[in-house]
Amino acid sequence: MNIEAIYEEAGALLKGHFLLSSGNHSGFYLQSAKVLENPKTCEKLSKALADMIRAANIEASLVCAPALGGVIAGYELARALGARSIFAERENGVMTLRRGFAVAKGQRVIVCEDIITTGGSAMETADLIEAHGGVVAAFAALANRGFCRREGGINADASCKLDANVPLFALADFAFPVYAPDRCPLCAAHGKPIKPGSRPTSSAPQSEDR
Ligand code: ZN
Secondary structure, three states, X not given: OOXXXXXXXXXXXXXXXXXXXXXXXXXXXXXXXXXXXXXXXXXXXXXXXXXXXXXXXXXXXXXXXXXXXXXXXXXXXXXXXXXXXXXXXXEOOEEEOOOOOOOOOOOEEEEEEEEEOOOHHHHHHHHHHHHOOOEEEEEEEEEEOOOOOOOOOOOOOOOOOOOOOOOEEXXXXXXXXXXXXXXXXXXXXXXXXXXXXXXXXXXXXXXXXX
């Protein structure tokens, strides 16, 4: 399966000259919610992710996703694994389980995101699961931005916040070059960068913020 082609076809992989929320520039931008717009695409990707997790003999009866970005990917992964699906959300800035969601003591849980950037929200969710007595069996994401090391992928960057002792499963690495504004080769060729999501026709740029 050509993951990059699927993302590009869905309008989830933008190419051009972009201003990221970090202030850096890039020739690529992932708008990962776009690949989840089509349930059939999401189902196909989630099944492939579930196959990778099963092939590694990882067992889990619960998938927990950090809201908002991870909810759909987590739900579809749970369906593909035959597991239950819950999500964590921020209350006064702190990741919390609400709505009656619960984790059984010793329950094996996969923390699932749509995309792992540095893994901050996923790691907070993993800490929350452990605080509730659960065991984090794996991290999962449809796409990996390339800062963390997925099973079979490129090496982790120092900015990765995930627990290195817990495996990360993702379908592909999207490790784009990122440039400081004063060293961006795209500025010379293309002028000012576009901030994705600043135009009313596109949705909010959540992916690069996490
Ligand atoms: Zn630039």
